[in-house]
Amino acid sequence: MKRSLPYIKAGFLLVLVVFLFGFAEKRHSARKINDVKVHFTDSENLYVPEEVVNKLLIQNDGATSGEGLEALDLNRVESLLNAHDMIENAEVYLTLDGQLAATVSQRKPIGRAIGNSSFYLDRQGKVMPLSAYYSARVPLLTGFNEKNVSEVYPLLNQVEKDDFLKKHITGIHRLPGGKMEVHVRGCDFDVYFGDSSRTVLKFNNFKAFYKKAQKDKKLNTYKKVNLQFGDQVVCTKK
Template identity: 25%
Template sequence: MRKAFVIFFWGILVAAVASLFVFANQKQQEVTCPEFVIAITNDGPHQLISEQYIRQQITHAGYRIKGQRIADIRAGEIQELLRKNPFIRSANITIGVNGSVKANIIQRQPLIRVFTETGRQFYIDSEGVIMPVNADFTARVVIANGHIPDVSSKSESNGNKEVKPEKNLHPALKKVFLTARAVKQDAFSEALTEQIYINATGEIELIPKLGNHTILLGDTTLLNDKLNNLKLFYKQGIRNDAWNKYVMINLKFRDQVVCSKSTQYGTI
C-alpha cells in the first residue's frame, strides 16, 4: 500500500511539473521580442563580419526578430542561415526568459589569400575551409600565388564532421594550406614571409620581406624542420649586409641549407 502511494505521489508530481513547463513555454511563445543581440567572437586580428552585416543578411532573407512574437520567430531557420555563411565557423540562436533573442557567432579566421593562375582569389581559413573574398573587409594575410590551378573555390565535404576540412582540399590547395599553417605557427617565419609561391615544377617557394632571394622548400615534408633550419641560417649564417647577395636558399634536402649567390658574387 505504501509503495503504491509513493508511486502515485511521484506520478502526480511529474505530471504537475510537466504541465507547468508546458504552460510556461506556451506563455513565453506569446511574449514579444524586446531586443535582438548579436555577439561575435573573433579570436584573431582579422574582422570579416560585423553586427550590421549579420542583421542585413537576416533581413534580406526575409526574417524579422525584434518586435515579433516568439512563436513567430523562426529561430531554427535563422540559425541554419547563419551557419551556411562562409565567414561563420559556428552560430547558435538562444531565446531568453524575457523573450530577448541572441545570436552567438564565432567568425572563421583567414590564414592565407590564394590567387589562382586565372586570377581568381579566395581565402583559406585556419581549419582548411575555403572562404570568398569580402569586398567590405580585407584580411592582411600571407598571399599564395604562382602555378595554382583554377580549382573549385568551395571545400568539398563528404558530410562526415569528424573529417578535418583540410582533408577535402584539392592537393594543390592543401600544399598551400599546410605551408601557410607551418609559417603561421612559427613567429620568426611569419614575420619573415611575404608570399608563398608555387613554381612551374609544383615546388613551394617562400618570398621573404627582406632581400632579393627566394627560399625553396620543395614539398610539405618536414616543414617545421625546414623552417627551423632557415631560422638558424638567418641568425647564424647570414650577415645583414649579405641579404642581396643570394638568389636562392634551398631547404629541400634534409638537414641542409644550400645557398646560391647571384652571378655578381659567385655561388656557394
C-alpha cells in the same frame, strides 16, 4: 473524510501546478522578440560585420523582430548563419528577457591567392571568398587555383603558428610540378622550398639560417636559399 483530505489537497496542488506551468508556457510563447544581440568571438577583423548578421537574423521567417517566441525556429536560424561564407560557427539562443542572441566565430584566412582567381585559404584548409568589408594581411599565393591550393596548406598552417614566420614570410609561389618558392620580407634571395614534405624541419632550418646570416650581416650576399633537402640549407651567393 479526514483521511482523504490530504489526497484531495495533493490533487488540487497538482492541478494548480500544471495550470500555472501551462499558463507560464503560453505567456512565454506569446512574448515578442524585442532585441537582437550579436557577439563575435574575435571582433578584431570583421569579415562579416554585425549589421549583416543582424539582417540574417531578423529577415528570415520565424526570426523577425516583434514575432512571438513560438514562431522562432532556432535550429533554422542557426543553420542559416552557419551557411554564410564568412562564418565558421554560430550558436543562436534566446535570453530570459526575450532577446535573440548569436555567438559567431568567423572563418580565419591564412593565405590569399591572387591571379586568375582570387580567394582566401582559411585555417581549416578550405577555400574562402574575399570579404567586401576587410582585407586580411596574410601571405600572398601565386600560381595556385582552387584545385591545387591544398598543396600549400601545410606551409601556411606552420606560418600561422609561428610568430617569426608570420613576420617574415610574405608570399608563396607554386612552380611547375608542384614545387614551391617562399618569398621573405626585405630579402633579395629566392627561397626554394620544394614540396610540402618535412615542412616543420625546413622552416626550422630556415629560421636558424636567417638568424645566423642576419647576425653576421650576410643576408644580402645570397641570391638563392635551397631548403628542399630538409636536413640542410644550401645557399648560393651572388
